[in-house]
Amino acid sequence: DIVMTQSPDSLAVSLGERATINCKSSQSVLSSSNNKNYLAWYQQKPGQPPKLLIYWASTRESGVPDRFSGSGSGTDFTLTFTSLQAEDVAVYYCQHYYIHPPTFGPGTKVEIK
Amino acid sequence: EVQLVESGGGLVQPGGSLRLSCVASGFTFSAYWMSWVRQAPGKGLEWVANIKQDGSEEYYVDSVKGRFTISRDNAKNSLYLQLNSLRAEDTAVYYCARWCDSGSYYAYWGQGTLVTVSS
Numbered sequence: 001d002i003v004m005t006q007s008p009d010s011l012a013v014s015l016g017e018r019a020t021i022n023c024k025s026s027q028s029v030l031s032s033s034n035n036k037n038y039l040a041w042y043q044q045k046p047g048q049p050p051k052l053l054i055y056w057a058s059t060r061e062s063g064v065p066d067r068f069s070g071s072g073s074g075t076d077f078t079l080t081f082t083s084l085q086a087e088d089v090a091v092y093y094c095q096h097y098y099i100h101p102p103t104f105g106p107g108t109k110v111e112i113k
Numbered sequence: 114e115v116q117l118v119e120s121g122g123g124l125v126q127p128g129g130s131l132r133l134s135c136v137a138s139g140f141t142f143s144a145y146w147m148s149w150v151r152q153a154p155g156k157g158l159e160w161v162a163n164i165k166q167d168g169s170e171e172y173y174v175d176s177v178k179g180r181f182t183i184s185r186d187n188a189k190n191s192l193y194l195q196l197n198s199l200r201a202e203d204t205a206v207y208y209c210a211r212w213c214d215s216g217s218y219y220a221y222w223g224q225g226t227l228v229t230v231s232s
Contacts, residue, residue, distance in 0.1 A: 042219075049222035093157065100172050
């Protein structure tokens with residue numbers, strides 16, 4: 001199975017500041033057949049189901065603010081908030097969907113400093 | 114509007130059984146792979162099971178193989194998860210989730226149903 005790790009475990013950021021979450025997979029999730037990275041990012045607020053933010057490592061889901069961006073390839077990925085807003089307080093998860101089973105990272109909790 | 118509504122959770126003793134249901138609406142249910150994903154209290158997300166559009170393929174996380182069974186009834190737009198031989202570590206919110214068109218990432222989730230395994 002592909003193991004997903006995230007860093008940091010938690011992050012406190014001032015409003016309006018930039019923030020970065022890292023995700024690493026134990027093996028590459030880049031497909032040589034279509035040159036796509038099988039990596040998604042989710043946001044989860046307390047008491048709610050996860051919300052898809054990014055797929056194919058860098059494609060923003062419809063309706064997701066452009067302050068969220070995803071980057072990376074192969075085994076190393078990043079979710080970046082260009083300007084943290086109060087409503088961004090949540091736990092963020094990465095997930096690979098390259099092979100069975102799909103697995104999630106342990107999550108990164110983002111708080112306001 | 115896509116909607117997924119789970120039901121069937123509750124308190125069950127270790128070794129007991131439950132059947133979870135998820136009713137889908139707002140899309141052609143029979144056209145999509147479906148999944149169950151769970152989240153233990155205060156913990157992260159864990160994929161549990163997948164089922165193909167016609168029910169001909171099923172996949173499970175190792176920890177539930179032989180105990181849980183995923184199924185679907187396309188005529189009823191419904192997804193199910195039969196949970197047998199339940200253990201304390203199965204305590205979690207169970208989410209029904211729909212695959213996207215191009216892969217097993219999830220744009221649509223239900224609100225979840227809580228399963229508590231305790232004596």
